[in-house]
Amino acid sequence: MQRHLRIFPLIAALMAALATSASANPERWKSEWPNTDFTRSSITDWTEIMSGGPPRDGIPALSDPKFRKAASESRISAREPVITIEINGQTPRAYPIRYLTWHEIVNDKVGGVPVAVTFCPLCNSGMVFDRRVGGKLRTFGVSGKLRNSDMVMYDAETESWWQQAIGTGIVGAHKGDVLKQLPSWMESWAEFTARNPDGLVMDEPDWGRAYGRNPYVxxxxxxxxxxxxxxxxxxxxxxxxxxxxxxxxxxxxxxxxxxxxxxxxxxxxxxxxxxxxxxxxxxxxxxxxxxxxxxxxxxxxxxxxxxxxxxxxxxxxxxxxxxxxx
Structure with missing residues (x-):
């Protein structure tokens, strides 16, 4: 999924046929997802679920990232996008898209609020959710599945599947549950630092990725x-x-x-x-x-x-x- 996406029509058609034939039956996923309750699902047509390429956790979500003072960060260029969270009483935080492009989900905690910062490159959808569901904390990962080209997330605790673009459980114990979306926005690094000179920015993860490069040219x-x-x-x-x-x-x-x-x-x-x-x-x-x-x-x-x-x-x-x- 993370590569140059100019695909010849014949190759695209072949990929579509393969994705459809391979995704029509959830039975094939039960060995990969032994703790997912596939009897609870809002999916009526399983061909909507496709492999995005990488397997489960092939795009590694992050948890408890490190932060540094924005004034000490010199690797991010002025126009690069970041997802900003400003919660009353807490130091504003920036989550650079240069990292989210390669990880797609960051499980974090801002003050007393556990958050999931999410970005689906194929839909350009960048949202922040409260990670509590019915009072229980959830930790989110990247399933490797897509629906309508949008990332399907999962939670580690129940292995339920969640649709990122709508923040809703679609398969498993959390079918129909909706995550609370928190106010956040995407802005340039220059805009964030101008407004928040004492703000915090997520530090570069230790994963050896080509951070700052766009695999979706x-x-x-x-x-x-x-x-x-x-x-x-x-x-x-x-x-x-x-x-x-x-x-x-x-x-x-x-x-x-x-x-x-x-x-x-x-x-x-x-x-x-x-x-x-x-x-x-x-x-x-x-x-x-x-x-x-x-x-x-x-x-x-x-x-x-x-x-x-x-x-x-x-x-x-x-x-x-x-x-x-x-």
Missing amino acids: SYDSSSRPFLYWGEMPPHGIAPLMRVVRVGKRAWPMNRLSDEGEVRESGLIISWVAGQASALDARKIGEGKDVGTVRVRDASGRNVAHDVMFAFAFHAFFPRGKWMLPK
Whole structure:
């Protein structure tokens, strides 16, 4: 999955056929997932579940990462994206996409709040969840499976499967349970440090990866998503156009970049230039400018949201509302 994604149509078709034939029956996964209760599932068509390439934990999630003062970090370039968490009373934290690209999940604790910081490169979906489910702590990993090209997570305690883009249990004991999404946002490293000179940044993991390199070169310029065979977005919206999702509403990024600020549905959504795409150039910091979005309510409080690709919004919210220019 983590490689250059310009695939010839014939190869893509072959991969689709293999993925479909190999994924149609959950029986084949029971040896890999002996503690997963496959009798509890919201999946009606198992061909939706595909292998993304790496096996379970082939993309290693991180737990209890180390942090350093932002002022001491010199490896991250100014335009590189980070996921920011600012919880009242706690020092703001930045989780660089240069690390999340290779690990996809970070299990951490901010103050008294256990969090899962997640990023699915194939959907551009970056969200932070509270790791408590019914009062019980969960530790998340990368299953190696995809559904609608989105990462399927699992929790180590019950081996239930979770859909990252919607934070919902789809297979196993936690079927139907929903993780609480916490306010966070993706912004440039320069924006984070300018606002939080005394902030903290996740330190480089000791995994020997090509941190700062993008294994998905030019992906967000592709005409079609990778390992996605569903319906394309309506209204002529390009499938890999970024959209800002709040609940079941989506604002196309080109509208936000044109207007700068939108006030609708009780929200204030702003866009400013300066953040590099993590899915464009080989060096993440050299990616095209996709801008930074902030979502607040009428009182100025941060609102939980996601910046995902349009095809993923349409796949998971087929009856969602598209907030088009008036």
